[in-house]
Amino acid sequence: MYRYDAIDREFLTDRANEFRSQVVRRLAGEITEDQFKPLRLMNGLYLQLHAYMLRIAIPYGSLDSRQLRKLAEIARTYDKGYGHFTTRTNLQFHWIKLADAPDILDHLASVDMHAIQTSGNCIRNVTADPFSGATPEEIDDPRVWSEAIRQWSSLHPEFSFLPRKFKIAITASAKDRTAARVHDIGLAIKRDRSGALGFEVMVGGGLGATPYVGPTIREFLPASRLLSYLEAILRVYNRLGRRDNRTKARIKILVASLGAEEFARKVEAEWEAIGPGSDLPDTELARIRAAFAPTAFETLPARSTAFEEAKGTNPAFARFVRNNVKPHKAPGYAIVEVSLKAIGATPGDASAEQMEVVADLAERYGQNDIRVTHEQNLVLPHVKQDDLPTVYAALAAVDLATPNINLISDIIACPGLDYCALANARAIPVAQHIAERFADQDRAELIGELKIKISGCINACGHHHVGHIGILGVDKKGEEFYQLTLGGSGAEDASVGKVLGPALPANKVAEAIDAMVDVYLSQRQEGERFLDTLRRTGAAPFKEAVYADAH
Amino acid sequence: MRALTANRLVDGEVVFWNHGRWVERFAEAQLFGESDAAAAEAAEGHAKTQTTIVVEPYLIDLVESGEVWAPLSYRERLRALGPTNRHDHGKQTEGGAVVEALLHASGAARSKGRVDLIKRK
């Protein structure tokens, strides 16, 4: 894992000091709210419905035990004892006081954490595959490149006042666990025919009011040229992105209006003029890479007797393994997904106690390594199969072992109108009702992979556009209504979901899901997930089932 | 009927105007009837000058619910009460008659204050 050196640490200290002075000046009335707002946003501080919300950066979703414990401590000291993991793998605290924010940043800096650029019209947290360094599938470790981008983009003097926010994701396997195609820039690590390392560059994906799957503007970018190419893209965007209309200011609008080819031409021209000046020297790349050097794994047999026995004797453990445990590249190891979707709980929330349990498990059994996924769950990427029964028991004791990863109750939901000043409707209760309706684990496993994503407004922080079933909260004459979309996907087969029909009142949503699940179960063919059946049959049978009452 | 609300600058707490001071409980909010329109506008104007005390003050519409006045929109009820997924968080934990009434308030249409906020974005 990347270790901050003296330079990185001084950077965080300077940033915390800067913010402290800005808060002092704001409270004293020396700067206006209008002048202060982007400054606090660039330190992740929003003013929400009930209080300030602080969004803490978890760069490429990676944490160690010390850091997770500090987040638990901050939750207890400055918030209400819990935090919320987001679809950009950051952590939000929803009950923060402005006056405490400078102290919180100091606490974060003490464990090499920060809230830099988690909001504002600047380059945001780079997200990466949560299984990096553990999955047998990856071509190269995306964290190396994420860290390089993190540093390059931090307080970039040219790109801190972009037309709008800018999000980058890096995927490193054929299976995309980052929704890269619906990011402003998605990078897919590849090797060319000679084996050289590089990136497929996709630009102009996005969600929100106008969702797009980003086109590929360059099939292969040599890895060593990454930063100069990003600079070229950002410069074209900074120059040409719309600034007259906030809803048309993202790069996806620019790419769509120029067309991918013309946009690519502009980028290539700029890139040629920029040259390699911004690229990292090999020494620095090597230094960052060394930080992510493959973890020292013990030499273990591929199969663990303790593990196999426990599966055989404990059906609950077996179910947990079936759903929440994934293969690891090192024999005898496993990737453990920690579900933050207990039935009836708030999706993505973790209490301070739960955070501490995960931190302890990571320290004792997990190489000190914790990841956050964009689906609001956690991962212990390096656990010995031998230790799985113990880890499972500890997770189960604090409600972190719901065996539902990728199943119907593994729902993504934004905080919604319960917390967010931008929302039109609540998202959390909708998620809870659906999860409760499908609490039966046998039924959930029978249904199989089904990704439901709920957003409380068109900003789509819940990623509803790329849900197999997407749910968008809307305000219809002051009442909360919910529009369903079908057939979205945030994986390597990215697609934007299509609206199913008229929005439904809150109390009809769970039964609509139920009706659609029944259609799927009756129609599916061998090996088809919900998404596959839907793509084959089209939406008609599902629509009919949902709106049957209308006839 | 209307009330004037804002978030307190120093801690983000939802507050309500009451004759020149800011209170945390909706139950103590000053109510502005139709004949008080001028007073309401004056209060909002005054609140907007308090730039080191509150952020973005605005008037909200209220509707009668039983014996009390309740914010018209869900959004404003949530601000007055707290989140619905954690009944142990926010102002609702105080309990009391007004909180109870708000929790069971009926009727919801667009609140003027909220429409203004949407337009402002």
Place this chain on the structure above:
Amino acid sequence: MPTLIKLEAGRFTRAEDPFTSVGDDQELPPGDVIISLTRFQNDGERLLGQGRALGVRLEPAEEAAALAYDLPRIAVVALAFPGYRDGRAYTSARVLRERYGFKGEVRAVGDVLREQAQFMVRCGFDAFEPADGATPEEWAAAAARFRHVYQRAADSRAPAFAEREE
């Protein structure tokens, strides 16, 4: 009372402004003037022939490339910030310095606030018309908040990766 802050040899000082900014419809006073790109394109040759020092003001949508051939004869390029959130001038400043090697004055005008001082300096601005009443000392303090930077820009600061190599 001059409201121009200049950055010279690493120091911020208050300076008299020898230039008068002139709108497109205004008559030109004698002496050094800053005019719009349009006015420069229409009338620049003539004015330069009069021996004046000339500055050109670029609005955010106007690109530095438009001045590329004329830069050796231009004393000042004033880059406008109609609102401080409009970040296009940062690109223009960098391009002026890094692509065209412009050695004259690059001036920030408009909604110019000390909170953005460091970004401006790093992009190559060396003159500032502050809109928030900032003094040169306040400007200097704001520009010096960070001991390290992570990326190359138009200034001469070594990015962190270069520091690490030492």
